[in-house]
Amino acid sequence: MAGRGRGLYESLITEALEAQLGALGEDLEIRRSALHEAEAADRVALHLSRVLERAIAALDRRQRAAVGTALARRLVDVIVETTQANALAAERPVDPASVLRSVLGKRPDGRAEAIPEPLIPLLDTTLLTNAPGEPRVGSQVLAEIGSADRIDVVMAFIRRSGIAPCSTLRRTCASGRALRVLTTTYTGSTEARALDALATSAPRCGCPTTRRRLACTPRRGSSTAARGTRPPTSARPTSPTRPR
Numbered sequence: 001m002a003g004r005g006r007g008l009y010e011s012l013i014t015e016a017l018e019a020q021l022g023a024l025g026e027d028l029e030i031r032r033s034a035l036h037e038a039e040a041a042d043r044v045a046l047h048l049s050r051v052l053e054r055a056i057a058a059l060d061r062r063q064r065a066a067v068g069t070a071l072a073r074r075l076v077d078v079i080v081e082t083t084q085a086n087a088l089a090a091e092r093p094v095d096p097a098s099v100l101r102s103v104l105g106k107r108p109d110g111r112a113e114a115i116p117e118p119l120i121p122l123l124d125t126t127l128l129t130n131a132p133g134e135p136r137v138g139s140q141v142l143a144e145i146g147s148a149d150r151i152d153v154v155m156a157f158i159r160r161s162g163i164a165p166c167s168t169l170r171r172t173c174a175s176g177r178a179l180r181v182l183t184t185t186y187t188g189s190t191e192a193r194a195l196d197a198l199a200t201s202a203p204r205c206g207c208p209t210t211r212r213r214l215a216c217t218p219r220r221g222s223s224t225a226a227r228g229t230r231p232p233t234s235a236r237p238t239s240p241t242r243p244r
Contacts, residue, residue, distance in 0.1 A: 004021070128140060151178070152182075
């Protein structure tokens with residue numbers, strides 16, 4: 001049976017999978033359990049999302065938006081009718097389908113502000129390694145800051161030379177958004193004066209005032225240099241969160 005050999009699984013058993021399990025050889029033993037009530041919402045929703053994605057992706061490209069939206073509206077209607085969760089009726093996608101891209105403030109002259117869009121879509125999860133042909137980590141981090149609601153930074157160490165060019169970060173803090181920083185005393189490289197400068201330039205950063213405590217958790221009300229759905233890594237040292 002292709003793709004379902006010996007191993008551990010957490011797959012919701014469908015009719016197709018049941019048929020595959022029935023075709024397994026006698027040298028394999030199947031173990032299953034009832035779907036636990038605490039996991040039902042997550043597992044059923046995950047399975048249904050995959051079915052819906054496959055169905056829409058199989059359509060002609062010109063039909064995907066219209067047919068996918070109509071299908072989503074019908075599914076929401078069935079869910080409301082079955083569960084009596086009437087408040088969910090408002091979750092039907094509008095027809096024709098459209099996507100919210102931004103909510104912009106207005107400048108004193110009445111024009112809308114400009115928020116740079118990152119090269120990587122907001123809902124995508126990406127690992128940046130500075131490989132040839134890929135977006136550079138530094139430039140992508142800067143592109144993420146403007147649209148973030150809060151910034152979380154995880155760094156092995158912080159030095160004055162590293163925070164000196166961070167004018168974008170300072171402007172974000174000045175706008176009232178939060179910055180949170182987690183660093184260490186790794187190899188003794190973190191400079192107390194760098195933390196002092198960071199706390200001074202970003203008052204909402206929340207760095208400890210004592211010079212002895214080099215590991216700090218500063219806060220600021222905006223994004224980070226990665227996405228809310230992307231875990232911070234050494235390759236992508238920050239992670240911004242935005243409203244959905």
